Amino acid sequence: MSESKTALVIDDEPDIRELLEITLGRMHIETFSVENVAQAKRLLAERDFSICLTDMKLPDGNGLEIVEYIQLHHPRLPVAVITAHGNVDIAIDSMKAGAFDFISKPVDLTALRKLVNTAVRATELETTNREDKQPLLTGESRAMKQLVNSIQKLARSQAPVYVSGESGAGKELVARSIHNLGPRSNKPFIAVNCGAIPRELLESELFGHVKGSFTGAHQDKAGLFRAAEGGTLFFDEVADLPLDMQVKLLRAIQEKKVRPVGAESETATDVRVLCATHKNLENEVSRGHFRQDLFYRLNVIQLNVPALRHRKEDISALACELLEKIASSAGAPTPTLSGNAISALENYSFPGNVRELENILERAFTLCEHDTIQTEDLHLPDSAPKPPPSSPVGGGGKVDYYQNCLEHGSIDEYLEEIEREILCKTLESCRWNKTQAAKKLGVTFRSLRYRLQKLGLDKE
Ligand SMILES: Nc1ncnc2c1ncn2[C@@H]1O[C@H](COP(=O)(O)OP(=O)(O)OP(=O)(O)O)[C@@H](O)[C@H]1O
Structure with a gap:
């Protein structure tokens, strides 16, 4: 059975502290209550907790500070903030800062119990079977x-x-x-x-x-x-x-x-x-x-x-895994992909991404009469006109910008796609050294960082 659970409650209002202590006590969770940030930090240094619940407004600071402190020093501890009713901004800011969840005042006890149970389960998951739980995604890029x-x-x-x-x-x-x-x-x-x-x-x-x-x-x-x-x-x-x-x-x-x-x-x-x-x-x-x-x-x-064409290193592993799945659901042995076929896949732009790769392999598997799939079995569409953004960047031929734009739904989407392509290529050429890449692109480091964030390319 799981070990005893403990909660840290930070609130300067005695009534709320008492309400939380009683509710958590009934859930067999031992509760330690403090009134301010300083006391909370002291207690956090002394012992482990399964969950932390903090009010937003505290006499010597605020709940956001607690969230940030816990993210830094106890990243595995789920912390939820108690916000004033309707204060969505604070709730969102605290979740962006790493809060597990939020609950509004007046505290609804059923919602509180659900929140606490989920948080405790999250902590238990951390300490138990983490290794056998992997994301379902293939790719080493x-x-x-x-x-x-x-x-x-x-x-x-x-x-x-x-x-x-x-x-x-x-x-x-x-x-x-x-x-x-x-x-x-x-x-x-x-x-x-x-x-x-x-x-x-x-x-x-x-x-x-x-x-x-x-x-x-x-x-x-x-x-x-x-x-x-x-x-x-x-x-x-x-x-x-x-x-x-x-x-x-x-x-x-x-x-x-x-x-x-x-x-x-x-x-x-x-x-x-x-x-x-x-x-x-x-x-x-x-x-x-x-x-x-x-x-x-x-x-x-x-x-x-990221689009599959921006992580070509994943194509070979993905293709082999998908092929294995396709063959096993057909109850047939898995064919191999020739080296040339893998190269052809790696050089294709995949406008339909992994789903398109799946479809291409499914068709090749069905039609191929040998145990090795060759390039011609893949029937790759003529990839010359794709990807749209690479043409204006490096291509020599005439580019139908208007047509490319129509295919993207809006000019902004199209321009973003071009920007993404340029940034990825430049960063790859500089081995993701952002200072060098910014220099090459003729922009400041700040500007490059802003662009990467905007396009979701800089999550670390
Ligand atoms: N990294 C990956 N590893 C293994 N399979 C993948 C990977 N990425 C996508 N797939 C497979 O590709 C197919 C498409 O993926 P999914 O449905 O998640 O895409 P999507 O972006 O949600 O598509 P849509 O925009 O059409 O809703 C699915 O069969 C999925 O299993």
Whole structure:
């Protein structure tokens, strides 16, 4: 059985301290309460804790300072902040700084108990089977290692994560990995494709409905939020959510409550929200297609999944692994890929990313009549016109900028793609030495750092 659990509570209000002590005591958690930052730091140096709950306003500092201190000195300790009701900014800032989660005042005891249980599970996961829990992603490139590193850190937190990246790059797999490695792994992971649910059914699909609330509502329906209770909801293609549903989603995330269609009251939910889209969500906000407040709430942490053509080193391992999967599900021996076929794959631009690689291999596996797949079995599309950004950078031929732009959906997306390509190439040529790369590019180090952050290329 697991060892005894301990909590550190930091709050200058005796009533809140007492309430938390009683609640945690009933959960068999030994609680140590202090009133300020200085006392908290002293206690943290003296003993280990399973969870820390801190108020935001403290007599000699604030909760953010505690979060930062714990991140630095006790990174494995989950810390949750107690915020004033409706103070979303503080909640978001603290999660960006590494807080595990937040809870608003007046403290709802059911929500508190759920939060504490999840946090304690996260600590237990840390100390038990960490080795057998690996992200589902294959790849040894620098970019992939960085991504896996971030996933491992984010799995412990409850903060919303916005996964960006091109179609087929592995955004859903990233979301699944965050769920699988975290304390919610024994609860459901539900992926919702926001663009695939008919508009008129969306509200009832997400939040449920009560019997008789509209024609065809023959019985109560729980909805996806409640189906994912205790687990994770992944909103794929979140940019496709209509504006009226965006308002409702915002409310659900902010209040941690949902109201089924036709219901009198709201129901509390405990769900971690992750989202993704292949579109540029910032652009969607500036074009008025996506609500700024929802974007702000979903984009607490952003993770970018690099396009496959920007991590060519991963192609060979990925191809072998995918081929093995394809063969094993067909109950056949795994064919090998010739050296030339691997080189051809490495030189292809993969506009459809890993999904396209899967499709290419599936077709080659089905059609190839030998045990070795050769370049011609891959039927790679003529990759001459791809990738679009490399043409203006290094190409000699005439470039149809207009056509390339149309293919990207917006000029901003297209320009970002070009910028990304230039930065990656330059950094690769300088072995990721940013000072050298900035010099080569004729920009300041600060400017390069800003650009890398903007494009999600600098997560470390
Ligand atoms: N690093 C990886 N290792 C192994 N398989 C991967 C990896 N990345 C992606 N895949 C596989 O590629 C396919 C596409 O991945 P996924 O669905 O996660 O992409 P996506 O970015 O969410 O796509 P979309 O934008 O179309 O929703 C899946 O079958 C997934 O298992």
